[in-house]
Amino acid sequence: MFPNNFLFLLFTLLSYVFPSLATADYLIGVGSYDSTGPAAGVNMMGYANLDQSTAGIHFRLRARAFIVAESSDGPRIAFVNLDAGMASQLVTIKVLERLSKRFGNLYNEDNVAISGTHTHAGPGGYMQYVVYSVTSLGFVPQSFDAIVTAIEMSIVQAHQNLKSGSIFINTGDLDNAGVNRSPSAYLFNPPDERARYPRDVDTLMTLLKFVDGTSGRSIGAFNWFATHGTSMSKDNTLISGDNKGAAARLFEDWFTSNTTNSTAFNSQDDINVLIESATAIKATGGQPCGKTTSQGFKVRKNGGGSGFVGAFCQSNVGDVSPNVLGAFCTDSGLPCDFNHSSCHGDDQLCVGRGPGYPDEIKSTKIIGERQFQKAVELFSSAKEQLTGKIDYRHVYLNFTNIQVSLPGGQTGKTCPAALGPGFAAGTTDGPGAFGFQQGDKKINEFWKQVRDFLKKPSDYQVDCQKPKPVLLSTGEMFFPYAWAPAIVPIQILRIGKLVILSVPGEFTTMSGRRLRESVKQTLISNGNGEFDNNTHIVIAGLTNTYSQYIATPEEYEQQRYEAASTLYGPHTLPAYIQEFKKLADAMAKGRKVVNKGPPPPDLSSVQWKLLQDPSGESPPAGVKFGDMKQDVSIPKSGFFSKGDKTSAVFWSPNPRYDLLTEGTYAVVEMLQEKRWVPAYDDDDFSLTFKWNVANGSTNGLASLEWEVPDTASNGVYRFRHFGSFKKTIASTTEYFTGASSAFTVS
Ligand SMILES: *[C@@H]1O[C@H](CO)[C@@H](O)[C@H](O)[C@H]1NC(C)=O
Ligand SMILES: *[C@@H]1O[C@H](CO)[C@@H](O)[C@H](O)[C@H]1NC(C)=O
Ligand SMILES: *[C@@H]1O[C@H](CO)[C@@H](O)[C@H](O)[C@H]1NC(C)=O
Ligand SMILES: *[C@@H]1O[C@H](CO)[C@@H](O)[C@H](O)[C@H]1NC(C)=O
Numbered sequence: 081m082f083p084n085n086f087l088f089l090l091f092t093l094l095s096y097v098f099p100s101l102a103t104a105d106y107l108i109g110v111g112s113y114d115s116t117g118p119a120a121g122v123n124m125m126g127y128a129n130l131d132q133s134t135a136g137i138h139f140r141l142r143a144r145a146f147i148v149a150e151s152s153d154g155p156r157i158a159f160v161n162l163d164a165g166m167a168s169q170l171v172t173i174k175v176l177e178r179l180s181k182r183f184g185n186l187y188n189e190d191n192v193a194i195s196g197t198h199t200h201a202g203p204g205g206y207m208q209y210v211v212y213s214v215t216s217l218g219f220v221p222q223s224f225d226a227i228v229t230a231i232e233m234s235i236v237q238a239h240q241n242l243k244s245g246s247i248f249i250n251t252g253d254l255d256n257a258g259v260n261r262s263p264s265a266y267l268f269n270p271p272d273e274r275a276r277y278p279r280d281v282d283t284l285m286t287l288l289k290f291v292d293g294t295s296g297r298s299i300g301a302f303n304w305f306a307t308h309g310t311s312m313s314k315d316n317t318l319i320s321g322d323n324k325g326a327a328a329r330l331f332e333d334w335f336t337s338n339t340t341n342s343t344a345f346n347s348q349d350d351i352n353v354l355i356e357s358a359t360a361i362k363a364t365g366g367q368p369c370g371k372t373t374s375q376g377f378k379v380r381k382n383g384g385g386s387g388f389v390g391a392f393c394q395s396n397v398g399d400v401s402p403n404v405l406g407a408f409c410t411d412s413g414l415p416c417d418f419n420h421s422s423c424h425g426d427d428q429l430c431v432g433r434g435p436g437y438p439d440e441i442k443s444t445k446i447i448g449e450r451q452f453q454k455a456v457e458l459f460s461s462a463k464e465q466l467t468g469k470i471d472y473r474h475v476y477l478n479f480t481n482i483q484v485s486l487p488g489g490q491t492g493k494t495c496p497a498a499l500g501p502g503f504a505a506g507t508t509d510g511p512g513a514f515g516f517q518q519g520d521k522k523i524n525e526f527w528k529q530v531r532d533f534l535k536k537p538s539d540y541q542v543d544c545q546k547p548k549p550v551l552l553s554t555g556e557m558f559f560p561y562a563w564a565p566a567i568v569p570i571q572i573l574r575i576g577k578l579v580i581l582s583v584p585g586e587f588t589t590m591s592g593r594r595l596r597e598s599v600k601q602t603l604i605s606n607g608n609g610e611f612d613n614n615t616h617i618v619i620a621g622l623t624n625t626y627s628q629y630i631a632t633p634e635e636y637e638q639q640r641y642e643a644a645s646t647l648y649g650p651h652t653l654p655a656y657i658q659e660f661k662k663l664a665d666a667m668a669k670g671r672k673v674v675n676k677g678p679p680p681p682d683l684s685s686v687q688w689k690l691l692q693d694p695s696g697e698s699p700p701a702g703v704k705f706g707d708m709k710q711d712v713s714i715p716k717s718g719f720f721s722k723g724d725k726t727s728a729v730f731w732s733p734n735p736r737y738d739l740l741t742e743g744t745y746a747v748v749e750m751l752q753e754k755r756w757v758p759a760y761d762d763d764d765f766s767l768t769f770k771w772n773v774a775n776g777s778t779n780g781l782a783s784l785e786w787e788v789p790d791t792a793s794n795g796v797y798r799f800r801h802f803g804s805f806k807k808t809i810a811s812t813t814e815y816f817t818g819a820s821s822a823f824t825v826s
């Protein structure tokens with residue numbers, strides 16, 4: 081008995097002195113899956129611009145996940161970074177249902193977080209509340225399914241990859257990737273509070289680095305940093321991960337090319353599969369051969385090829401714009417009105433400029449590159465190892481009427497959701513229509529009548545929301561189903577000294593600071609020394625569901641866009657802080673959450689679906705899909721140089737018949753030893769897939785556009801296009817491919 085007891089005692093003592101000895105290793109897994117939705121004719125989520133529908137792909141969207149477990153039967157958490165405007169309640173519900181079918185209760189609402197990157201360049205129609213699906217003409221099952229499946233698959237991959245490893249954390253400031261787009265509202269916060277911070281935006285990036293325990297190689301890195309996914313404008317029609325998606329691609333490519341010897345592609349095997357299927361299709365005159373096309377056309381997986389997953393997650397992004405040059409009047413070129421972000425009364429003339437102005441794709445790349453560079457720096461120098469418990473708490477709140485204790489013994493309450501006129505004004509990242517201005521505190525008679533036609537707000541609501549004038553009382557609108565959420569989840573995830581706060585919306589900079597500080601204080605004062613001033617608190621924005629903005633009560637006074645979109649009235653932020661402190665207190669004391677709160681509704685059965693799916697088509701007389709409409713035009717010199725642009729146009733049906741998930745619509749192939757080898761696909765920045773309907777007919781055209789990158793090798797190239805169609809809605813899907821003439825890069 082003695083030696084065992086002695087060793088046990090010694091080990092226990094050691095684990096007090098060196099806590100890392102006991103828990104330095106976790107089980108860690110990462111995963112990544114293509115979530116790109118319909119690339120034609122589906123309204124994009126973010127700007128609520130009716131004219132902004134998808135018409136091609138800048139680069140693909142992905143769900144990137146990590147799972148960390150204390151041990152195979154110990155507590156675990158799963159975190160998903162989703163290239164989408166935001167998380168969606170219905171997506172979360174359906175993902176959890178699918179996970180429960182696969183894994184029982186291993187992954188559930190308590191320990192899974194799904195956080196949107198806030199790109200404004202993804203297809204919409206995947207949300208269940210009316211306000212978020214008006215411009216997409218309701219629910220779009222194809223958008224929804226792509227997202228749900230990608231999240232599910234990313235978690236499945238991460239689960240299957242679980243292996244012993246360690247986690248390092250690092251933080252650093254990134255100064256030039258965000259500016260405050262409502263600085264006048266920020267100035268409403270108390271001077272002594274503002275004096276504690278150098279800037280009116282948070283510049284901190286917090287990065288986790290996951291390292292495999294056996295090989296010592298890194299398998300992934302996730303970081304959190306606040307800046308809007310609005311580098312691509314409200315006029316863009318290409319699906320894009322915006323600056324965070326771009327940063328992730330750059331990071332994964334960097335890791336692959338600089339730490340492994342593999343090429344941009346997975347392996348020679350994958351390339352062979354691609355070539356075989358392409359050849360087979362050609363040999364059978366456009367018919368697919370054997371396996372499904374999506375798999376056959378697979379070019380790239382896990383965004384790189386090394387299996388390394390690099391994710392750029394959103395934080396308290398509410399008032400942070402990536403358009404860092406500031407907002408200017410499009411007519412005069414002068415700065416806009418400070419308080420209203422308008423130009424002689426017109427909000428539509430005041431537009432923010434990114435660092436690549438006037439080229440939005442360049443701005444996207446630059447803001448992506450800045451985040452990528454900072455992440456590489458933090459990744460390469462990460463030394464602080466995370467040790468200690470994995471833990472989590474989750475609760476649903478009915479935000480319609482939360483009693484809030486305010487300083488000085490007063491109480492306040494939250495209200496049913498409502499939007500003010502500043503919401504309709506939009507922001508300098510994407511101005512709204514209808515002549516509203518940010519900071520409007522009055523609604524004219526015309527709009528009052530329009531509003532009352534939709535729903536006259538109750539007197540209770542009007543009073544509760546003050547000083548916000550109620551333009552849309554979304555919390556009181558239920559036709560044809562709920563316009564806004566009443567029930568929202570909040571969640572805390574813990575990995576040792578990292579605490580992640582999952583918030584269901586966009587906290588402004590100062591709101592985020594107040595929430596983080598309150599939670600930190602609560603953890604420290606109730607936690608028996610487990611938490612201290614070195615505990616890292618991170619806000620994961622737009623997580624699990626979406627309820628728009630959370631401004632401070634002071635910012636709420638001015639009623640700019642963020643305040644006008646703070647749904648539950650002036651005490652929204654104090655209510656969040658109060659309820660998060662309860663969760664933090666429970667976590668610090670090791671108590672469970674007793675009252676889990678009212679579950680949110682599943683509105684899938686009542687969704688309106690007004691957008692038509694493509695219902696079958698054939699090519700125009702005399703051509704086949706995949707035939708050239710316009711071949712590559714070779715320059716006089718006879719070759720293309722680095723930086724040149726070249727394109728080819730193919731007869732092509734609507735790309736919605738098959739999303740070619742984990743595959744590609746467009747490839748630039750290179751001739752190598754008499755074989756065509758894929759070199760670039762529609763997930764690459766240099767190659768853009770555009771689809772639209774040919775003018776004057778109902779037939780579609782795919783335009784493949786390639787800007788020869790500086791890193792391209794000299795050689796012979798050609799375009800290849802992949803696609804699919806149905807002749808009628810009842811026909812089976814047929815696949816086709818076509819290639820352009822060869823051209824030279826020199
Ligand atoms: C790899 O590292 C080199 C040197 O630091 C750099 O020039 C190159 O751009 C990196 N590759 C990628 C894909 O980032
Ligand atoms: C890459 O290949 C070179 C030469 O074959 C080898 O020395 C090096 O260790 C490899 N690097 C990695 C990261 O595998
Ligand atoms: C903005 O509004 C504040 C009051 O809220 C006022 O004091 C200030 O002068 C205004 N600034 C400008 C530039 O109009
Ligand atoms: C939320 O609270 C409001 C007001 O107290 C109540 O009318 C409503 O039924 C509650 N909703 C749920 C789902 O509990």
Ligand SMILES: *[C@@H]1O[C@H](CO)[C@@H](O)[C@H](O)[C@H]1NC(C)=O
Nearest residue numbers: 251276600612613614615616
């Ligand atoms: C806690 O940490 C912050 C920054 O990490 C520092 O500014 C502050 O002085 C620290 N407070 C205490 C009490 O150590």
Ligand SMILES: *[C@@H]1O[C@H](CO)[C@@H](O)[C@H](O)[C@H]1NC(C)=O
Nearest residue numbers: 771772773774775776780781
């Ligand atoms: C149709 O016409 C518009 C406007 O002239 C042009 O921008 C677009 O590229 C054309 N589409 C096709 C497929 O030719």
